[in-house]
Amino acid sequence: MFFVMSDARTTQGVYFALSANIFWGIVPIYFKWIDHVSPLEILAHRIVWALVLLICILAYTGDLKELRASFARLPTLFLTAMLLMINWLVFIYAIVNQNITETSLGYFINPLVSVFLAVLFLQERLRPLQWIAMIIAGTGIVIQLILFGRIPWLALGLAFSFGFYGLLRKNLGLHAIAGLAVEAMIVAPFALTYLAWIAYRQTMIFGNDINIDLLLMLGGFVTSFPLLCFAAAVTRLPLTVIGMFQYIAPTISLIIAILVYKEEFGIDRLATFGCIWIALLLFSAEAWVHNKHQPPATASKSG
Numbered sequence: 001m002f003f004v005m006s007d008a009r010t011t012q013g014v015y016f017a018l019s020a021n022i023f024w025g026i027v028p029i030y031f032k033w034i035d036h037v038s039p040l041e042i043l044a045h046r047i048v049w050a051l052v053l054l055i056c057i058l059a060y061t062g063d064l065k066e067l068r069a070s071f072a073r074l075p076t077l078f079l080t081a082m083l084l085m086i087n088w089l090v091f092i093y094a095i096v097n098q099n100i101t102e103t104s105l106g107y108f109i110n111p112l113v114s115v116f117l118a119v120l121f122l123q124e125r126l127r128p129l130q131w132i133a134m135i136i137a138g139t140g141i142v143i144q145l146i147l148f149g150r151i152p153w154l155a156l157g158l159a160f161s162f163g164f165y166g167l168l169r170k171n172l173g174l175h176a177i178a179g180l181a182v183e184a185m186i187v188a189p190f191a192l193t194y195l196a197w198i199a200y201r202q203t204m205i206f207g208n209d210i211n212i213d214l215l216l217m218l219g220g221f222v223t224s225f226p227l228l229c230f231a232a233a234v235t236r237l238p239l240t241v242i243g244m245f246q247y248i249a250p251t252i253s254l255i256i257a258i259l260v261y262k263e264e265f266g267i268d269r270l271a272t273f274g275c276i277w278i279a280l281l282l283f284s285a286e287a288w289v290h291n292k293h294q295p296p297a298t299a300s301k302s303g
Contacts, residue, residue: 021245034215037216048192053221057228070182077179104254105155106152108273109159113162
């Protein structure tokens with residue numbers, strides 16, 4: 001497979017992929033703007049306003065009928081909805097508690113976690129260099145545990161929640177927006193109940209400041225916009241190319257954490273990040289060499 005920007009559709013795909021990943025990279029800034037709001041209230045608003053926007057998008061595009069197919073997979077979508085809410089909550093909690101660096105680590109780890117889960121549950125096999133890459137990545141986590149007495153549980157929580165989410169959604173074959181809308185519908189009653197409860201207790205931030213209200217409502221756009229861009233990119237680019245863009249977001253987030261918010265980046269985090277980066281580099285290089293030596297027919301199918 002060769003990646004050449006030879007037509008307008010491919011070029012559009014690159015722009016969509018860049019837009020999605022750059023947006024995901026800078027999104028911690030949005031959550032910093034509302035870091036005085038509790039993570040649970042932010043999460044509840046994100047669910048509600050994302051659902052509103054997703055339904056509007058489906059109505060505008062004429063894809064409301066896709067909801068029926070998604071409802072047919074309700075048991076699995078219930079599990080994916082729970083995993084997605086855990087992922088969102090951990091992400092929000094980390095950011096409002098000055099831990100953008102760890103969210104970056106989580107999304108660097110995520111591709112390796114996905115591979116690990118594929119080996120564990122889908123009986124996929126790794127080649128020798130891929131095993132070495134996984135061992136190096138694991139070493140980075142062990143370094144923090146043994147030498148510094150801490151496990152990057154926020155990063156691991158993000159990586160494994162999203163890894164299991166991807167594992168369950170892998171073969172559902174659902175419309176991306178409709179599937180997410182149904183997941184939001186599943187958890188929306190919990191979100192609305194929580195909002196009603198804190199409103200009754202008069203501890204809800206929403207409704208006291210129009211600027212904060214607008215920012216909380218913006219959570220629907222923050223959720224939906226990069227997803228739409230990503231979905232558009234997937235239809236225009238091979239998945240192997242899409243994968244090359246996945247490191248943009250955590251890289252931008254890490255730069256923002258260190259340069260903008262002055263988060264600590266000590267020797268423990270450097271050691272862990274170093275191991276993860278080496279593992280990702282080795283894993284990507286091995287995959288590139290392997291695909292390059294595949295017969296043309298096989299290589300084209302992989303894209």
